[in-house]
Amino acid sequence: MHTPKITVIGSINMDLVTLAEAMPKQGETLSGESFKTLPGGKGANQAVAAARLGAEVHIIGKVGDDPFGKTLIDNFESQGVKTEAIGIEAGVSSGLANIIVSDQDNRIIIIAGANGEMHPDYIDKFKKRIEASDYILIQFEIPKQTVEHILDLCETLDVPVIINPAPAMQLDDAYWAKAAYITPNDTEAEKLFAYDTDGLPKFQDKLVITNGAKGASFFRGDRMITVPSEKVEVTDTTGAGDTFNGALAVALAEGKALEEAVAFANKAASFSVQKLGAQSGMPKRSEIE
Numbered sequence: 001m002h003t004p005k006i007t008v009i010g011s012i013n014m015d016l017v018t019l020a021e022a023m024p025k026q027g028e029t030l031s032g033e034s035f036k037t038l039p040g041g042k043g044a045n046q047a048v049a050a051a052r053l054g055a056e057v058h059i060i061g062k063v064g065d066d067p068f069g070k071t072l073i074d075n076f077e078s079q080g081v082k083t084e085a086i087g088i089e090a091g092v093s094s095g096l097a098n099i100i101v102s103d104q105d106n107r108i109i110i111i112a113g114a115n116g117e118m119h120p121d122y123i124d125k126f127k128k129r130i131e132a133s134d135y136i137l138i139q140f141e142i143p144k145q146t147v148e149h150i151l152d153l154c155e156t157l158d159v160p161v162i163i164n165p166a167p168a169m170q171l172d173d174a175y176w177a178k179a180a181y182i183t184p185n186d187t188e189a190e191k192l193f194a195y196d197t198d199g200l201p202k203f204q205d206k207l208v209i210t211n212g213a214k215g216a217s218f219f220r221g222d223r224m225i226t227v228p229s230e231k232v233e234v235t236d237t238t239g240a241g242d243t244f245n246g247a248l249a250v251a252l253a254e255g256k257a258l259e260e261a262v263a264f265a266n267k268a269a270s271f272s273v274q275k276l277g278a279q280s281g282m283p284k285r286s287e288i289e
């Protein structure tokens, strides 16, 4: 089978993960159960998910010139993600995510750090890499003008782009129109595409909407098709959406039809929620099959 070539352009974070019995309320101090530093960032997670499933994966991103930056690059190398397009930004911290995991859910605050230094001219250095890819996968933890530049560039180079619009950020319709697929969760879909109203959401022919344990939906014409997920024991949902996106890109690059690709991505995501940390539970190909 053709080895899928995926290039992820996006964020690389160190996740500072606190496990607690409950979320603290405003002004409240609680004792937590444990604390871990774990590799994360939506871009990084999607790259690792796709690599574990057997794709050739490159990441275009930036880390700071701090100890976390080195650890994050080492992590990609151990996961088989190609790191030639990772820049080390002097005098800037690596991206950070403060995560509290509690009651099968999470709350996250991110500090962009080096991810905020991903400017359009940096992307242009990797035109050949982008052109050689079956799919480009992007998220919204890098500057908006860079997202828009990537969409323009990929249109010129005729390379399909999957946009995972997380965290939610509005783009002009002309930019959404350049995506092959858009993969919001249900909350992002409500905010960005009027998914909650009676009529059809905007760009419904491009949408693949994830809905946690319920599975994921897409539209065939004006009919919504929902592909349910398997029920599993949930430890931590952090990175489940990223696992879904990485797996979806792999399946589509392999030529799977959308419904089959969504089922494959659902299955991958159902593995990821069973372990603490964004990347720890991402499955290998053999586990899914």
Ligand code: RIB
Pocket: 011, 013, 014, 015, 039, 040, 041, 042, 045, 096, 097, 108, 110, 141, 238, 239, 240, 241, 242, 278
């Ligand atoms: O999607 C999960 C990711 O969001 C975490 O790994 C964290 O870094 C934030 O970017």
